[in-house]
Ligand code: HEC
Protein backbone atom coordinates (compact mmCIF):
# COMPACT_ATOMS: atom_id res chain seq x y z
CA UNK A 1 0.00 0.00 0.00
CA UNK A 2 2.72 2.41 1.06
CA UNK A 3 4.89 1.47 -1.90
CA UNK A 4 1.95 1.89 -4.27
CA UNK A 5 1.31 5.37 -2.94
CA UNK A 6 4.98 6.19 -3.27
CA UNK A 7 5.06 5.10 -6.90
CA UNK A 8 1.86 6.99 -7.70
CA UNK A 9 3.42 10.07 -6.10
CA UNK A 10 6.59 9.71 -8.10
CA UNK A 11 4.79 9.38 -11.42
CA UNK A 12 2.70 12.43 -10.57
CA UNK A 13 5.88 14.37 -9.85
CA UNK A 14 7.38 13.24 -13.13
CA UNK A 15 4.27 14.45 -14.94
CA UNK A 16 4.55 17.85 -13.27
CA UNK A 17 8.31 17.83 -13.68
CA UNK A 18 10.57 19.12 -16.38
CA UNK A 19 10.91 17.85 -19.94
CA UNK A 20 14.38 16.73 -18.98
CA UNK A 21 12.97 14.12 -16.63
CA UNK A 22 10.47 12.90 -19.21
CA UNK A 23 13.02 12.44 -21.99
CA UNK A 24 15.40 10.74 -19.60
CA UNK A 25 12.68 8.23 -18.74
CA UNK A 26 11.41 7.51 -22.23
CA UNK A 27 14.77 7.54 -24.04
CA UNK A 28 16.63 4.86 -22.16
CA UNK A 29 14.02 3.50 -19.72
CA UNK A 30 16.22 4.33 -16.71
CA UNK A 31 14.23 5.99 -13.96
CA UNK A 32 15.83 9.24 -12.95
CA UNK A 33 15.55 9.41 -9.15
CA UNK A 34 12.90 12.11 -8.66
CA UNK A 35 12.03 13.62 -5.33
CA UNK A 36 10.73 10.98 -2.91
CA UNK A 37 7.23 11.68 -1.58
CA UNK A 38 7.05 12.00 2.18
CA UNK A 39 4.12 11.28 4.43
CA UNK A 40 4.54 12.06 8.12
CA UNK A 41 3.12 9.38 10.40
CA UNK A 42 0.23 10.45 12.60
CA UNK A 43 -1.42 8.80 15.59
CA UNK A 44 -5.03 7.64 15.19
CA UNK A 45 -6.47 10.54 17.21
CA UNK A 46 -5.06 13.12 14.74
CA UNK A 47 -6.93 14.40 11.68
CA UNK A 48 -5.13 13.93 8.33
CA UNK A 49 -2.85 16.75 7.18
CA UNK A 50 -4.83 19.00 4.83
CA UNK A 51 -3.54 18.53 1.28
CA UNK A 52 -1.23 21.11 -0.30
CA UNK A 53 -1.46 19.64 -3.77
CA UNK A 54 0.61 22.28 -5.55
CA UNK A 55 3.51 21.66 -3.16
CA UNK A 56 3.54 18.03 -2.03
CA UNK A 57 6.01 17.01 0.68
CA UNK A 58 9.16 15.29 -0.57
CA UNK A 59 12.28 14.16 1.31
CA UNK A 60 14.42 16.49 -0.82
CA UNK A 61 12.09 19.48 -0.49
CA UNK A 62 11.94 19.14 3.28
CA UNK A 63 15.73 18.78 3.59
CA UNK A 64 16.24 21.88 1.45
CA UNK A 65 13.61 23.79 3.45
CA UNK A 66 15.39 22.90 6.67
CA UNK A 67 18.68 24.31 5.32
CA UNK A 68 16.99 27.52 4.21
CA UNK A 69 15.14 27.86 7.54
CA UNK A 70 18.40 27.89 9.51
CA UNK A 71 20.44 29.89 6.97
CA UNK A 72 21.25 33.48 8.05
CA UNK A 73 22.16 34.30 4.44
CA UNK A 74 18.42 34.69 3.94
CA UNK A 75 18.62 38.09 5.71
CA UNK A 76 20.09 41.42 4.54
CA UNK A 77 22.90 41.40 7.14
CA UNK A 78 23.40 37.61 6.87
CA UNK A 79 22.83 37.31 10.63
CA UNK A 80 19.13 36.48 11.01
CA UNK A 81 17.52 33.20 10.06
CA UNK A 82 13.93 32.07 10.50
CA UNK A 83 15.20 30.10 13.52
CA UNK A 84 16.36 33.32 15.21
CA UNK A 85 12.70 33.94 16.07
CA UNK A 86 11.44 30.36 15.72
CA UNK A 87 13.97 28.20 17.62
CA UNK A 88 13.53 24.40 17.80
CA UNK A 89 14.41 24.19 21.50
CA UNK A 90 11.60 26.66 22.27
CA UNK A 91 9.06 24.78 20.12
CA UNK A 92 9.79 27.26 17.32
CA UNK A 93 9.17 30.45 19.29
CA UNK A 94 11.78 32.92 20.66
CA UNK A 95 10.96 33.29 24.35
CA UNK A 96 10.64 37.08 23.91
CA UNK A 97 7.45 39.11 24.24
CA UNK A 98 8.20 41.42 21.32
CA UNK A 99 11.42 40.75 19.46
CA UNK A 100 14.08 43.28 18.45
CA UNK A 101 16.11 40.56 16.72
CA UNK A 102 15.24 41.70 13.17
CA UNK A 103 17.75 43.39 10.86
CA UNK A 104 16.57 46.92 11.77
CA UNK A 105 16.53 46.25 15.53
CA UNK A 106 13.10 47.90 15.70
CA UNK A 107 10.72 46.28 18.18
CA UNK A 108 8.14 44.05 16.45
CA UNK A 109 4.49 44.67 17.20
CA UNK A 110 3.54 41.03 17.65
CA UNK A 111 4.86 38.01 19.48
CA UNK A 112 6.51 35.17 17.47
CA UNK A 113 4.06 32.24 17.48
CA UNK A 114 5.04 28.58 17.48
CA UNK A 115 5.24 26.97 14.03
CA UNK A 116 4.31 23.55 15.38
CA UNK A 117 1.42 21.83 13.60
CA UNK A 118 1.08 24.78 11.22
CA UNK A 119 0.35 22.19 8.48
CA UNK A 120 -3.22 22.24 9.86
CA UNK A 121 -3.62 26.03 9.80
CA UNK A 122 -5.93 26.41 6.83
CA UNK A 123 -7.90 29.46 7.89
CA UNK A 124 -5.19 32.13 7.79
CA UNK A 125 -1.68 32.48 9.22
CA UNK A 126 -0.52 35.31 11.52
CA UNK A 127 -2.41 36.38 14.64
CA UNK A 128 -5.03 38.09 12.47
CA UNK A 129 -5.00 35.52 9.65
CA UNK A 130 -3.51 38.02 7.20
CA UNK A 131 -1.61 35.36 5.23
CA UNK A 132 -3.26 32.51 3.35
CA UNK A 133 -0.65 29.74 3.24
CA UNK A 134 2.87 28.86 4.31
CA UNK A 135 4.18 29.46 0.79
CA UNK A 136 3.07 33.08 0.52
CA UNK A 137 3.65 33.67 4.25
CA UNK A 138 7.41 33.15 3.92
CA UNK A 139 7.80 36.20 1.66
CA UNK A 140 6.61 38.40 4.55
CA UNK A 141 9.46 37.84 7.06
CA UNK A 142 12.00 37.62 4.21
CA UNK A 143 11.11 41.07 2.90
CA UNK A 144 10.00 42.89 6.09
CA UNK A 145 12.47 45.65 7.08
CA UNK A 146 12.07 44.83 10.77
CA UNK A 147 12.58 41.11 10.18
CA UNK A 148 15.00 39.82 7.51
CA UNK A 149 14.94 42.84 5.14
CA UNK A 150 16.12 40.68 2.26
CA UNK A 151 16.09 41.88 -1.35
CA UNK A 152 14.76 38.82 -3.20
CA UNK A 153 16.85 39.41 -6.34
CA UNK A 154 20.02 39.53 -4.24
CA UNK A 155 18.87 36.46 -2.33
CA UNK A 156 18.57 34.49 -5.56
CA UNK A 157 22.11 35.51 -6.52
CA UNK A 158 23.44 34.47 -3.11
CA UNK A 159 21.72 31.10 -3.17
CA UNK A 160 22.72 30.41 -6.79
CA UNK A 161 26.36 31.06 -5.86
CA UNK A 162 26.32 28.10 -3.47
CA UNK A 163 26.92 24.84 -5.42
CA UNK A 164 25.28 22.80 -2.67
CA UNK A 165 22.05 24.79 -3.03
CA UNK A 166 22.17 24.47 -6.83
CA UNK A 167 22.31 20.70 -6.38
CA UNK A 168 19.62 20.60 -3.66
CA UNK A 169 17.15 22.75 -5.64
CA UNK A 170 17.63 20.53 -8.67
CA UNK A 171 16.98 17.43 -6.57
CA UNK A 172 13.89 18.90 -4.91
CA UNK A 173 12.27 20.69 -7.85
CA UNK A 174 14.07 19.34 -10.94
CA UNK A 175 14.77 22.92 -11.99
CA UNK A 176 17.07 25.87 -11.46
CA UNK A 177 16.67 28.08 -8.40
CA UNK A 178 13.62 30.36 -8.29
CA UNK A 179 12.20 32.32 -5.37
CA UNK A 180 8.95 30.33 -5.63
CA UNK A 181 10.98 27.20 -4.79
CA UNK A 182 12.60 28.92 -1.80
CA UNK A 183 9.21 29.51 -0.19
CA UNK A 184 7.88 26.09 -1.25
CA UNK A 185 10.83 24.35 0.41
CA UNK A 186 10.44 26.48 3.56
CA UNK A 187 6.74 25.58 3.64
CA UNK A 188 7.49 21.88 3.23
CA UNK A 189 9.93 21.89 6.14
CA UNK A 190 7.45 23.74 8.34
CA UNK A 191 4.69 21.22 7.51
CA UNK A 192 6.87 18.50 9.04
CA UNK A 193 7.11 20.33 12.39
CA UNK A 194 4.50 18.08 13.93
CA UNK A 195 3.95 17.50 17.63
CA UNK A 196 2.09 14.27 18.43
CA UNK A 197 4.07 12.73 21.29
CA UNK A 198 3.18 14.64 24.44
CA UNK A 199 2.12 12.92 27.65
CA UNK A 200 -1.44 13.90 26.70
CA UNK A 201 -1.12 11.96 23.40
CA UNK A 202 0.16 8.83 25.16
CA UNK A 203 -2.74 9.10 27.61
CA UNK A 204 -5.32 9.49 24.83
CA UNK A 205 -3.78 6.62 22.83
CA UNK A 206 -4.02 4.42 25.93
CA UNK A 207 -0.36 3.47 25.64
CA UNK A 208 0.16 2.79 29.32
CA UNK A 209 0.85 6.37 30.43
CA UNK A 210 -1.50 7.52 33.15
CA UNK A 211 -2.55 10.96 34.32
CA UNK A 212 -2.27 12.05 37.95
CA UNK A 213 -5.53 12.93 39.73
CA UNK A 214 -4.77 16.64 39.17
CA UNK A 215 -4.03 16.14 35.46
CA UNK A 216 -7.29 14.21 35.04
CA UNK A 217 -9.29 16.89 36.85
CA UNK A 218 -7.49 19.50 34.72
CA UNK A 219 -8.50 17.71 31.52
CA UNK A 220 -12.15 17.74 32.69
CA UNK A 221 -11.98 21.47 33.39
CA UNK A 222 -10.26 22.05 30.07
CA UNK A 223 -13.01 20.20 28.20
CA UNK A 224 -15.62 22.29 30.01
CA UNK A 225 -14.08 25.76 29.72
CA UNK A 226 -11.35 25.85 27.08
CA UNK A 227 -11.85 23.14 24.47
CA UNK A 228 -14.55 25.00 22.50
CA UNK A 229 -11.81 27.31 21.18
CA UNK A 230 -8.59 25.38 21.93
CA UNK A 231 -10.08 22.23 20.40
CA UNK A 232 -8.18 18.95 20.91
CA UNK A 233 -6.18 17.32 19.44
CA UNK A 234 -4.71 20.39 17.70
CA UNK A 235 -5.81 22.65 20.58
CA UNK A 236 -7.12 25.28 18.19
CA UNK A 237 -10.38 25.64 16.25
CA UNK A 238 -8.57 27.73 13.57
CA UNK A 239 -11.07 30.52 14.23
CA UNK A 240 -10.88 34.08 15.54
CA UNK A 241 -12.15 35.09 18.97
CA UNK A 242 -12.06 37.98 21.42
CA UNK A 243 -10.93 36.40 24.69
CA UNK A 244 -11.24 39.64 26.65
CA UNK A 245 -7.67 40.97 26.78
CA UNK A 246 -8.78 44.54 25.99
CA UNK A 247 -12.00 46.53 25.89
CA UNK A 248 -11.14 49.26 23.39
CA UNK A 249 -10.07 48.53 19.81
CA UNK A 250 -10.24 52.05 18.37
CA UNK A 251 -6.44 52.53 18.12
CA UNK A 252 -5.79 52.27 14.36
CA UNK A 253 -2.03 52.92 14.56
CA UNK A 254 0.47 50.78 12.60
CA UNK A 255 -1.98 49.84 9.86
CA UNK A 256 -4.61 48.77 12.42
CA UNK A 257 -2.33 46.17 14.05
CA UNK A 258 -4.16 46.48 17.41
CA UNK A 259 -7.61 45.90 15.94
CA UNK A 260 -7.32 42.13 15.48
CA UNK A 261 -9.07 40.26 12.70
CA UNK A 262 -10.85 43.51 11.73
CA UNK A 263 -7.58 44.58 10.12
CA UNK A 264 -8.14 41.89 7.47
CA UNK A 265 -11.93 41.57 7.25
CA UNK A 266 -13.01 45.20 7.97
CA UNK A 267 -16.01 43.61 9.69
CA UNK A 268 -16.80 45.41 12.98
CA UNK A 269 -17.83 42.02 14.42
CA UNK A 270 -14.12 41.05 14.17
CA UNK A 271 -12.76 43.90 16.31
CA UNK A 272 -10.36 42.52 18.93
CA UNK A 273 -10.53 38.97 17.61
CA UNK A 274 -7.32 36.99 17.15
CA UNK A 275 -6.60 33.49 15.88
CA UNK A 276 -6.87 30.84 18.60
CA UNK A 277 -3.27 29.71 19.15
CA UNK A 278 -2.50 26.03 19.66
CA UNK A 279 -1.71 25.09 23.26
CA UNK A 280 0.67 22.30 22.32
CA UNK A 281 3.99 22.81 24.15
CA UNK A 282 2.40 25.80 25.86
CA UNK A 283 4.57 25.43 29.00
CA UNK A 284 7.63 26.39 26.94
CA UNK A 285 6.24 28.89 24.40
CA UNK A 286 5.79 31.92 26.65
CA UNK A 287 5.46 34.87 26.83
CA UNK A 288 1.81 34.57 25.86
CA UNK A 289 -0.83 36.26 23.66
CA UNK A 290 -0.40 38.20 20.39
CA UNK A 291 1.69 40.84 22.13
CA UNK A 292 3.41 38.58 24.67
CA UNK A 293 1.79 40.51 27.55
CA UNK A 294 1.79 37.57 30.00
CA UNK A 295 5.04 35.90 30.97
CA UNK A 296 3.61 32.90 32.85
CA UNK A 297 0.71 30.46 32.48
CA UNK A 298 -0.45 31.50 35.97
CA UNK A 299 -0.94 35.03 34.61
CA UNK A 300 -2.88 33.64 31.64
CA UNK A 301 -5.24 31.74 33.95
CA UNK A 302 -5.60 34.79 36.23
CA UNK A 303 -6.65 36.69 33.11
CA UNK A 304 -9.38 34.15 32.26
CA UNK A 305 -10.57 34.00 35.89
CA UNK A 306 -10.41 37.65 37.01
CA UNK A 307 -9.49 40.07 34.23
CA UNK A 308 -11.62 39.30 31.17
CA UNK A 309 -12.78 42.67 29.80
CA UNK A 310 -16.23 43.33 28.42
CA UNK A 311 -16.67 44.66 24.88
CA UNK A 312 -19.29 44.15 22.16
CA UNK A 313 -17.29 41.34 20.49
CA UNK A 314 -16.37 39.43 23.69
CA UNK A 315 -16.90 35.69 23.21
CA UNK A 316 -19.64 34.16 25.38
CA UNK A 317 -17.31 31.19 26.07
CA UNK A 318 -15.28 33.46 28.39
CA UNK A 319 -18.35 34.67 30.26
CA UNK A 320 -20.19 33.14 33.21
CA UNK A 321 -23.76 31.87 32.82
CA UNK A 322 -25.09 35.16 34.25
CA UNK A 323 -23.29 37.11 31.51
CA UNK A 324 -20.50 38.60 33.64
CA UNK A 325 -16.99 38.37 32.21
CA UNK A 326 -14.58 35.61 33.22
CA UNK A 327 -14.31 31.83 33.66
CA UNK A 328 -15.18 30.67 37.20
CA UNK A 329 -12.30 28.57 38.58
CA UNK A 330 -11.26 27.99 42.21
CA UNK A 331 -7.63 28.13 43.33
CA UNK A 332 -7.52 24.32 43.29
CA UNK A 333 -9.07 24.13 39.81
CA UNK A 334 -6.54 26.64 38.54
CA UNK A 335 -3.65 24.42 39.65
CA UNK A 336 -5.35 21.35 38.15
CA UNK A 337 -5.74 23.12 34.83
CA UNK A 338 -2.08 24.12 35.00
CA UNK A 339 -1.08 20.49 35.62
CA UNK A 340 -3.06 19.47 32.54
CA UNK A 341 -1.51 22.19 30.33
CA UNK A 342 1.94 20.86 31.21
CA UNK A 343 1.01 17.43 29.75
CA UNK A 344 1.00 19.08 26.31
CA UNK A 345 4.80 19.40 26.24
CA UNK A 346 6.39 17.12 23.65
CA UNK A 347 10.06 16.79 24.54
CA UNK A 348 10.70 14.50 21.54
CA UNK A 349 9.79 17.42 19.28
CA UNK A 350 12.34 19.70 20.93
CA UNK A 351 15.09 17.11 20.53
CA UNK A 352 14.06 15.74 17.11
CA UNK A 353 17.33 15.57 15.10
CA UNK A 354 15.41 16.31 11.86
CA UNK A 355 14.45 19.74 13.22
CA UNK A 356 17.90 20.90 14.34
CA UNK A 357 20.23 23.36 12.64
CA UNK A 358 21.92 21.45 9.77
CA UNK A 359 24.83 23.92 9.75
CA UNK A 360 25.93 22.89 13.26
C1 HEC B 1 12.58 38.86 13.71
C2 HEC B 1 11.75 37.73 14.10
C3 HEC B 1 11.20 36.81 13.04
C4 HEC B 1 11.87 36.21 11.99
C5 HEC B 1 13.32 36.38 11.59
C6 HEC B 1 10.91 35.34 11.35
N1 HEC B 1 9.71 35.41 11.99
FE1 HEC B 1 8.07 34.27 11.58
N2 HEC B 1 7.00 35.40 12.87
C7 HEC B 1 7.49 36.40 13.67
C8 HEC B 1 6.38 37.12 14.28
C9 HEC B 1 6.50 38.30 15.25
C10 HEC B 1 5.20 36.52 13.81
C11 HEC B 1 3.75 36.94 14.11
C12 HEC B 1 3.37 38.03 13.12
C13 HEC B 1 1.91 38.36 13.13
O1 HEC B 1 1.09 37.51 13.49
O2 HEC B 1 1.55 39.49 12.72
C14 HEC B 1 5.63 35.42 12.93
C15 HEC B 1 4.74 34.55 12.30
C16 HEC B 1 5.13 33.50 11.51
C17 HEC B 1 4.24 32.49 10.97
C18 HEC B 1 2.74 32.39 11.21
C19 HEC B 1 2.41 31.31 12.20
C20 HEC B 1 0.97 31.27 12.60
O3 HEC B 1 0.60 30.41 13.40
O4 HEC B 1 0.16 32.08 12.14
C21 HEC B 1 4.99 31.65 10.20
C22 HEC B 1 4.53 30.42 9.45
C23 HEC B 1 6.35 32.14 10.26
N3 HEC B 1 6.42 33.25 11.08
C24 HEC B 1 7.42 31.58 9.57
C25 HEC B 1 8.65 32.23 9.43
C26 HEC B 1 9.65 31.86 8.43
C27 HEC B 1 9.51 30.74 7.43
C28 HEC B 1 10.70 32.71 8.61
C29 HEC B 1 11.97 32.80 7.78
C30 HEC B 1 11.78 32.99 6.35
C31 HEC B 1 10.36 33.60 9.72
N4 HEC B 1 9.11 33.28 10.16
C32 HEC B 1 11.20 34.57 10.22
C33 HEC B 1 8.82 36.69 13.86
C34 HEC B 1 9.83 36.31 13.00
Ligand code: HEC
Nearest residue numbers: 225226229241243274275276277288289290300304315317
Ligand atom coordinates in the same frame (compact mmCIF):
# COMPACT_ATOMS: atom_id res chain seq x y z
C1 HEC C 1 -13.49 32.13 23.22
C2 HEC C 1 -12.42 31.25 22.82
C3 HEC C 1 -11.42 30.90 23.90
C4 HEC C 1 -11.64 30.25 25.09
C5 HEC C 1 -12.94 29.74 25.66
C6 HEC C 1 -10.33 30.12 25.70
N1 HEC C 1 -9.37 30.67 24.91
FE1 HEC C 1 -7.40 30.75 25.31
N2 HEC C 1 -7.11 31.94 23.67
C7 HEC C 1 -8.08 32.29 22.76
C8 HEC C 1 -7.53 33.25 21.83
C9 HEC C 1 -8.27 33.88 20.66
C10 HEC C 1 -6.21 33.49 22.23
C11 HEC C 1 -5.23 34.48 21.60
C12 HEC C 1 -5.64 35.86 22.05
C13 HEC C 1 -4.67 36.96 21.68
O1 HEC C 1 -3.47 36.76 21.70
O2 HEC C 1 -5.16 38.07 21.40
C14 HEC C 1 -5.98 32.62 23.39
C15 HEC C 1 -4.77 32.53 24.04
C16 HEC C 1 -4.50 31.61 25.05
C17 HEC C 1 -3.21 31.32 25.58
C18 HEC C 1 -1.90 31.93 25.10
C19 HEC C 1 -1.35 31.11 23.95
C20 HEC C 1 -0.12 31.66 23.31
O3 HEC C 1 0.55 30.91 22.59
O4 HEC C 1 0.18 32.84 23.48
C21 HEC C 1 -3.36 30.36 26.54
C22 HEC C 1 -2.26 29.71 27.36
C23 HEC C 1 -4.77 30.07 26.62
N3 HEC C 1 -5.43 30.84 25.71
C24 HEC C 1 -5.31 29.13 27.48
C25 HEC C 1 -6.69 28.98 27.64
C26 HEC C 1 -7.29 28.19 28.70
C27 HEC C 1 -6.51 27.37 29.73
C28 HEC C 1 -8.65 28.32 28.57
C29 HEC C 1 -9.73 27.76 29.47
C30 HEC C 1 -9.66 28.19 30.85
C31 HEC C 1 -8.87 29.16 27.42
N4 HEC C 1 -7.67 29.55 26.89
C32 HEC C 1 -10.12 29.50 26.92
C33 HEC C 1 -9.37 31.81 22.74
C34 HEC C 1 -9.99 31.17 23.79
